[in-house]
Amino acid sequence: MELVLPARQPFSLHSVIHSHGWMQLAPFRLDEDNRGLAHTARLGTGKVVDIIITAAPDGVSVQSSESLKESEQEELAGMVDWMLGLDQDFAGFYGVASREPRLAQAAARAQGRILRSPTLFEDVVKTILTTNTLWAATIRMNNNLVEQFGDPLSTDQQRKTFPTPQQLASVEVETLRAQTRLGYRSPYIAELARRVASGELDLEALKHSDLPTPELRKRLLGLKGVGDYAAANLLMILGRYDAIPVDSWALKMVSNEWYGGAPVGRAEVEAAFEGWGEWKGLAYWLWDWTPVNR
């Protein structure tokens, strides 16, 4: 079955898919025909569906592997809306970005939306998996989580969902460590899953929280395994752009762009984008780092 969902313009499915590396992390994958984004999702009823999202006039088309009841269609529509940020408005950013050559293409490419997982729980876990490791290891750890603990699609056992907090909360830390190679992150993920599964922590409520960004950041920093970089990355996912996820790559790029390759720290990265105010995270994210002769 198919759903057609409108998006606030300008919108580019290609820009969302390639906004960061999330599309390489299961259960995301590129559609086999390279037409769009595929995902294996679990609905509230427990039904597992495989969806393929492709571009449509003024929005996206969502093809589901299963026929869905009306309530399930509404849930799926809400899920895709969140994942792609269909209604997000970047007019303010485009206005200021148009005056900066390094960001001049942002509006034309409809950049700004950042691909999200269906749940904030999944995005927090994935973000923790990006810390203190190489990208290839992040992909491997995430694949292990999905492969070991996700629910399979009824028609294709190879396609699995991202495990729920309940599923991960029921796994012993040492089992998690041994089967997924999460290393020292295992107790962090286990504790997060336990807190969410027990109801002690309502992560999903943060998706639409009206808390000021500093308070939201404080909440995220309260999660074990989430430090400055991870919190800033999650704030970007939550649509708060006044923080920069400073990692080793950011230090290298800022060093090359403004300091002639000399070593720089967090302060220099922050200073480089300070003038962008509420948009500084997005300005950093979309900056064209292509070397130019100065």
Add this chain to the structure above:
DNA sequence: GGTAGACCTGGACGC
């Protein structure tokens, strides 16, 4: 508040 060292895995490298 700032800093040093430990945490853990896997890839690269030398022998």
Add this chain to the structure above:
DNA sequence: GCGTCCAGGTCTACC
């Protein structure tokens, strides 16, 4: 094949 080194953020203890 084995041992060593290194990269990658966060946590904790200490000052």
